[in-house]
Amino acid sequence: MSRHIIVLAGWLLAASSAAALAQSYEAQLDPAPFDATTRANVIGSVGQVSATLNGDTLSVTGKFSNLTSPATAAQLRIGLAKGVPGNAIGPLTVTHGREGTLSGSVKLTAAQVVALDKQSVYVRIDSEKAPDGNLQGWLEPASEGNN
Amino acid sequence: MSARNRLLGGAAAALFTMGGAYMLGPQAFAQGGAAVVTQAQIVAGKAGYAGACAGCHRANLVGGGDAPALGGAGFMASWGNRSTKEFYQFIASSMPAGAPGSLSEKAYTDITAYLLAANGAKIGTTAFSKDTDVRISTIANGKMPADFGKLTASTVGGTTPLNRRSDLMAPAFRLGHTVRGTVKNYVDVTDEMLRHPPDGEWLMYRRNYQGWSFSPLKQINAGNVKQLTLKWAWNMNEGGANQVTPIVHAGVIFLSNTSNTVQALDARTGELIWENRLGPVSVIAYGGTRSLALYHDKVYVATTDAKIHALDARTGKEVWSHPLGNPNNSNTGGVMVMRGKVLTGLTGCDNYSLNNCYISAFDADTGKPAWKFYTTALEGQPGGDTWNGLPNLLRGGGDTWIAGTYDPELNTTYWGVAQTKPWFRASRKSGNAATLYSSSTLALDPDTGKLKWYFQHAPGESLDLDEVFERVLIDHGDQKYLMTIGKPGLLWKLDRETGKFLGVKETIFQNVFANIDHKTGAVTYRSDILNQKTNQWLSSCPGPEGGHDWQATSYYQPDDILIIPLSQSCVMIQGHDVEQKLGGGGTAASQKFFFMPGTHQNMGRLSAYRTSDMKELWSWQQRAPFLSAVLSTGGGLAFVGDFDRHFKAVDVKTGKVVWQTRLGNTVQGYPVSFSLDGKQYIAVTTGLGGGSPQQKPTALLDEVHRAATGNMLYVFALPDE
Numbered sequence: 001m002s003r004h005i006i007v008l009a010g011w012l013l014a015a016s017s018a019a020a021l022a023q024s025y026e027a028q029l030d031p032a033p034f035d036a037t038t039r040a041n042v043i044g045s046v047g048q049v050s051a052t053l054n055g056d057t058l059s060v061t062g063k064f065s066n067l068t069s070p071a072t073a074a075q076l077r078i079g080l081a082k083g084v085p086g087n088a089i090g091p092l093t094v095t096h097g098r099e100g101t102l103s104g105s106v107k108l109t110a111a112q113v114v115a116l117d118k119q120s121v122y123v124r125i126d127s128e129k130a131p132d133g134n135l136q137g138w139l140e141p142a143s144e145g146n147n
Numbered sequence: 148m149s150a151r152n153r154l155l156g157g158a159a160a161a162l163f164t165m166g167g168a169y170m171l172g173p174q175a176f177a178q179g180g181a182a183v184v185t186q187a188q189i190v191a192g193k194a195g196y197a198g199a200c201a202g203c204h205r206a207n208l209v210g211g212g213d214a215p216a217l218g219g220a221g222f223m224a225s226w227g228n229r230s231t232k233e234f235y236q237f238i239a240s241s242m243p244a245g246a247p248g249s250l251s252e253k254a255y256t257d258i259t260a261y262l263l264a265a266n267g268a269k270i271g272t273t274a275f276s277k278d279t280d281v282r283i284s285t286i287a288n289g290k291m292p293a294d295f296g297k298l299t300a301s302t303v304g305g306t307t308p309l310n311r312r313s314d315l316m317a318p319a320f321r322l323g324h325t326v327r328g329t330v331k332n333y334v335d336v337t338d339e340m341l342r343h344p345p346d347g348e349w350l351m352y353r354r355n356y357q358g359w360s361f362s363p364l365k366q367i368n369a370g371n372v373k374q375l376t377l378k379w380a381w382n383m384n385e386g387g388a389n390q391v392t393p394i395v396h397a398g399v400i401f402l403s404n405t406s407n408t409v410q411a412l413d414a415r416t417g418e419l420i421w422e423n424r425l426g427p428v429s430v431i432a433y434g435g436t437r438s439l440a441l442y443h444d445k446v447y448v449a450t451t452d453a454k455i456h457a458l459d460a461r462t463g464k465e466v467w468s469h470p471l472g473n474p475n476n477s478n479t480g481g482v483m484v485m486r487g488k489v490l491t492g493l494t495g496c497d498n499y500s501l502n503n504c505y506i507s508a509f510d511a512d513t514g515k516p517a518w519k520f521y522t523t524a525l526e527g528q529p530g531g532d533t534w535n536g537l538p539n540l541l542r543g544g545g546d547t548w549i550a551g552t553y554d555p556e557l558n559t560t561y562w563g564v565a566q567t568k569p570w571f572r573a574s575r576k577s578g579n580a581a582t583l584y585s586s587s588t589l590a591l592d593p594d595t596g597k598l599k600w601y602f603q604h605a606p607g608e609s610l611d612l613d614e615v616f617e618r619v620l621i622d623h624g625d626q627k628y629l630m631t632i633g634k635p636g637l638l639w640k641l642d643r644e645t646g647k648f649l650g651v652k653e654t655i656f657q658n659v660f661a662n663i664d665h666k667t668g669a670v671t672y673r674s675d676i677l678n679q680k681t682n683q684w685l686s687s688c689p690g691p692e693g694g695h696d697w698q699a700t701s702y703y704q705p706d707d708i709l710i711i712p713l714s715q716s717c718v719m720i721q722g723h724d725v726e727q728k729l730g731g732g733g734t735a736a737s738q739k740f741f742f743m744p745g746t747h748q749n750m751g752r753l754s755a756y757r758t759s760d761m762k763e764l765w766s767w768q769q770r771a772p773f774l775s776a777v778l779s780t781g782g783g784l785a786f787v788g789d790f791d792r793h794f795k796a797v798d799v800k801t802g803k804v805v806w807q808t809r810l811g812n813t814v815q816g817y818p819v820s821f822s823l824d825g826k827q828y829i830a831v832t833t834g835l836g837g838g839s840p841q842q843k844p845t846a847l848l849d850e851v852h853r854a855a856t857g858n859m860l861y862v863f864a865l866p867d868e
Contacts, residue, residue: 028747033719033739037233038242044847081658083688083717083744138744
């Protein structure tokens with residue numbers, strides 16, 4: 001009995017420590033950059049994501065809607081700064097439809113954790129009509145999204 | 148007259164100037180690939196281009212301002228790897244600026260065909276259509292055929308293109324002194340009145356020399372503003388860009404319209420007293436004449452064809468006029484009068500020219516030129532060694548498209564200077580040189596034009612992020628400050644006696660500068676901006692909409708509050724290679740738009756800062772950006788209007804919206820307040836046309852639908868008792 005109590009206490013302590021260390025992020029997904037020839041492929045689409053960093057693993061969940069063509073892929077990406085596009089650092093699973101969900105976990109390097117802290121990490125969803133980006137959103141601390 | 152007809156109506160005049168199309172080395176039609184256009188199309192397309200496109204992109208296709216080059220290396224860099232179908236779609240869905248989609252499918256296909264042919268595409272028997280889909284680099288090389296002018300001048304089959312048939316065109320817009328009334332009871336405007344404007348009048352651009360846009364009138368306040376009633380309205384000229392400041396004196400509103408038309412209206416009734424349509428008819432969808440000036444018995448206007456005119460304020464009759472620059476130049480910033488001189492800037496300095504860009508002064512009575520100050524430092528002159536060795540011919544930009552302010556005690560006038568052209572360092576080959584006096588504040592002696600000091604906010608600016616806007620002069624005891632904010636959204640405070648940097652504040656998100664030294668004001672660009680190459684996409688937050696743009700701040704002096712209209716959008720921007728020769732250059736860039744991260748797609752922001760410590764007092768955002776300047780009043784209100792037609796009054800202390808109404812089109816211009824017979828009035832204009840502040844929300848805000856016309860003046864007051 002006492003052994004079970006010790007194990008339970010240890011688990012609760014570990015869980016509460018992890019919760020304390022976990023950091024939450026969020027982003028609104030907006031249409032990716034467009035010009036007059038590509039505007040119709042992306043305008044009006046929208047989405048939201050939330051993310052949690054546990055240790056060095058960033059877990060992302062989200063949803064999207066109003067795409068003009070089915071989503072084909074999604075990634076976690078990193079740029080030089082917030083608002084600056086860059087390379088993919090991990091794939092995410094996405095519903096292949098004009099609306100749906102996305103999710104996934106990506107293990108970050110120390111440099112990528114720093115970039116996340118600087119809000120240089122973002123989520124991108126690609127679609128059939130916008131294979132180089134239909135929606136994008138830079139992750140921000142959960143309370144700072146609506147400045 | 149519809150915007151479309153106005154544009155088409157300008158075709159004949161613009162055609163006349165088409166002879167000097169850009170020349171990158173005359174060549175025969177040497178392209179490979181299929182012939183996808185017909186001669187009939189390029190003849191019609193030339194006329195269509197002249198009427199709807201040349202005003203911005205220039206008759207010789209070299210581009211200017213926000214309008215990119217449509218011929219030569221710049222065009223091929225931007226479009227060579229894309230398809231003719233995409234090019235057609237781009238034009239048909241986004242052009243003409245200010246009236247996208249307003250032309251017929253035939254007009255768009257003809258114009259597209261003309262542009263392809265002007266870049267070397269073969270002429271044949273197959274007509275270009277919206278479905279023609281070939282890679283542009285396979286049919287065009289950016290080189291205009293030697294006999295292109297002759298080919299496009301031909302008539303085909305004895306027919307007249309649809310867009311040149313007089314029976315389908317609006318009546319000609321008659322120029323000249325068209326209404327010849329007389330202002331009764333006019334009182335000459337004195338230097339003393341300019342230094343200390345009467346409470347009920349609005350004698351100059353920002354109402355006082357210090358650039359406050361503050362009226363001391365207090366009849367309208369937070370308690371009664373909900374009773375505001377429209378007293379009268381006035382239809383203004385359509386076409387062009389309507390971004391004006393109504394000037395009020397002696398019971399008269401002096402109003403600058405597009406097509407360089409000046410009117411005098413009875414401020415009580417809206418009755419037209421006199422009108423002088425100086426012309427030419429506007430074909431440029433951006434670059435409005437932002438302000439007139441009054442002095443003694445004259446009203447002064449600097450026009451979009453780069454001339455300065457003095458009119459008799461009583462009758463509107465021209466007294467004198469003088470050219471400001473060359474035919475490619477323009478003036479949009481308006482004029483200021485100080486110590487008997489009329490000062491004005493110059494714009495349209497995008498393309499390489501022998502006369503560079505400058506601020507100039509004229510004797511107010513006679514029009515005799517007094518001095519010029521070159522805003523691109525020339526070889527051998529102070530600052531001339533900051534151009535990476537470029538010759539004077541290649542020192543583009545340095546436009547001054549917002550009128551300056553003035554401190555009578557220091558006898559110093561303060562002007563902002565826009566960026567270097569082409570926009571990208573890689574395009575202009577200036578390396579990381581500072582390129583003085585671009586993106587700077589200038590302090591000049593108004594008597595001589597001598598430079599007293601300068602402060603460069605963004606050395607070697609590279610992303611169309613102007614620092615050209617209003618310089619607001621504020622005193623705190625004996626301390627004399629100058630405050631300004633540019634497109635990056637950095638609010639600057641300088642000592643206006645010395646130019647010493649005193650402080651800087653970031654007002655919105657920006658990712659352009661990796662570092663801002665708050666001790667010196669030195670900025671360090673992001674590494675990829677410093678290491679840029681042509682044809683490379685770079686992110687810019689904010690983009691060319693700003694941050695802050697020409698929609699000016701207001702200084703609410705009673706509580707030391709600067710109220711700032713801000714915009715939140717970003718671009719991916721790409722600079723192109725340019726021809727480094729006379730007539731070459733241009734802004735030379737392409738853009739893609741996107742919402743600013745973290746804003747939840749809210750493009751507009753209104754913020755208030757206490758200037759003593761630059762603390763933000765309040766700030767809120769909304770979906771539509773603000774397209775008017777801010778007017779604050781002694782009643783504790785700030786008036787501002789937005790892209791989606793809302794005109795609002797906010798409490799200056801809290802930022803709370805206390806009144807709003809919806810007008811006929813985008814609220815665009817500079818609202819003013821005046822009083823007559825004990826009654827306070829608020830005057831505001833609506834308008835179409837403009838550069839990035841119009842283009843970005845037009846593209847990004849899918850739900851906003853606006854009429855194709857709607858340049859108007861509205862005058863509000865409390866109900867009569």
